[in-house]
Amino acid sequence: MAKLELKHLNKTFSPKVIPVKDVSLTVDDDEFLTLLGPSGCGKSTVLRLIAGLEQPTRGQVMIGDRDVTARRPGDRNIAMVFQSYALYPHLTVYDNLCSGLRLKHTPEPEIRQRVADASRALDLDGLMDRKPGQLSGGQRQRVALGRALVRRPDVFLLDEPLSNLDALLREKVRAELKQLFESQGVPVVYVTHDQTEAMTLSSKVAVLNKGCVQQLDAPHRIYNRPANLFVAGFVGSPQMNLITVPCEGRNAVVGEFRIPLPNSTVTPPRSIIMGIRPEHIRVAEPEDRQTIQGRVFLVENLGMHNLVSVRVEGNQNEPVILRALLPPSDNWQNQILTLALPPDSLHWFDVDSGEAVFRGAMERMAVR
Template identity: 45%
Template sequence: MAGIELRNINKIYGNSFHALHDLNFDVRDGEFMVFVGPSGCGKSTALRMIAGLESISSGELWIGDRVVNNVDPKDRDIAMVFQSYALYPHKTVRENIAFPLLMAGLPRAEIDSRVTEAARILELTALLDRKPGLLSGGQRQRVAMGRAIVRKPAAFLMDEPLSNLDAKLRVQMRAEIASLQRKLNVTTVYVTHDQVEAMTMGDRVAVMKGGVLQQVDTPQNLYNRPENMFVAAFIGSPSMNLYEAVLNGRTLTLGNNSFEIPDRVFGYRPSLDGAFNRPVIVGIRPEHMNDAAIQPSSAEISAPVTLVEALGSESMVHLKIDAPWVDAGDPDAVADIGVEKAAVARFSPKSSVRAGNVARIAVDADELHFFDPDTRTSIW
């Protein structure tokens, strides 16, 4: 096993496109690190640079105790699992798993032993003599994993390996991959655009946007203490609701609604204290809003209901809050008050609100997030 470290890594293509900007972070030995971000953010480029499939414009890439900038992919002691599985259709499962060992020239007895063990771990023993065309998507993905496992590499690299699977199978396979990684204790870098996948699988998660690393932290810290508005909105599903507001002492004014912020909030966000008529961007997660008729709160707002999605265990209630909505993705895109953008709240399934009602909404003021309108960073 080995750790991976990226030191001031940049990637600039021939057309002067700057794909990665001063990427700095480490993946600890045995850690499951997830790269997450929207399409085009640079996460797959970073992974391919670790694999040696993309050149490094500047900076240093360390795997273990050596710089590997100019080391061929085959000599980096890593195994990569691709989105497409990349199985040989004319070979059996046994032959697909054994292939990298044959190329490495290992003795036949060693190859058979490793293939048998990988098949046992991945529950593929009964399928060893089948060809990929006779396997389900999940089984093919396990074969691709088996081919990586038998190499006993220093690190696994996985590029959106579950994106071709249906929703139910994705949930099953992400649990299997996370369990397998912990069992093998192999350093793993995993790329996905799905933040739910990132939060459920990673020991730590690296959030990227526009080729710039936004934050690296544990899933819980990303949720509780995002460093900026982009991370706050990207982590969590449905996304955090973001609005322009004004803080005047202990009173928060959100459009035509006002309520008091508890003193304890200023205890763990001291930079908010003493503000008078201070413009802020306030973030409210859907799970921190409920029907005030069911769960009363001292912090309450009202808003027209535009849509109710009853999901059985909860209701997703879409609300037209009378305040300027803020786009977390584009630093220059602050909406005017007239923009039609609904907030989303997770209401109890016992709520009787319907589209067309004006709902009374209980806000958990302890869980509000505050951001500076100019820097778009969290206020603590």
């Protein structure tokens, strides 16, 4: 058992191309860390730095008490699962599983035992004599996972391993992955741009953008307490409503409506970015005090819900648009709706820095 630690990791290709900027994080035994972010954010480069496929410009990669920064990939005792599976097409499933162990001159009886253990865990027993071309996408993905499992590494690295699967198969394999790695007891680092994978698989998530870690936290905190505007806008589908509104005293002005800012010692700004997720907006009831009103101009049927777009008119230059997830109905279109905005579901961000503000007040409300 060995934890993984990255210390001030930096990778520079040129003065204008810096894919990784001062990344520091720790992944303990039994932890599943997902590196989440858009294309080009640096997540795959971080994975390659851990694997030794790239050398950092600065910083350290520690596995347990070993500094492996300068070690070759084969000397780090890591196992990596690639997006493309990377199976040998001319070898059977059994020989693909054995290939890494044979390169290390592992005794044959031990190879058979390890392959048998991996085969049981991944339900590969009936596929051992087949070649990759005779397998489905899900089966090939399981073989690639099995080849990593038989190595019994100190760290597992997975680079978007589900992206080539169709939606239904991805859901099935995702559930299998979660159960599989919960039993391994070693650090897992998983790279994806898929929020569902990050939220369902991980014990913690690092959201990256432009080479920097924007937030490192448990999945529920990433979702419910985003640290800044980027995290708030990137995590969640449908996307969080984010609107820039002026302030008057301790109120945000949304059209003709006033939304109280949380109690805080922070001096009220001239303007602020208000955020609320569509699923947290609901049709107001008589006892709701914090409400807003507007006309529905677009209804999108999502099956279990309708995504309803509401235009809030007011004295601002442009109307405010809010999207809400509401129960399915044929009567939303063109209706004037009064919507409730629960105070503990509102997020507030600084217009200039994008950082969350009033976080202390929000945390206290969440506890209550």
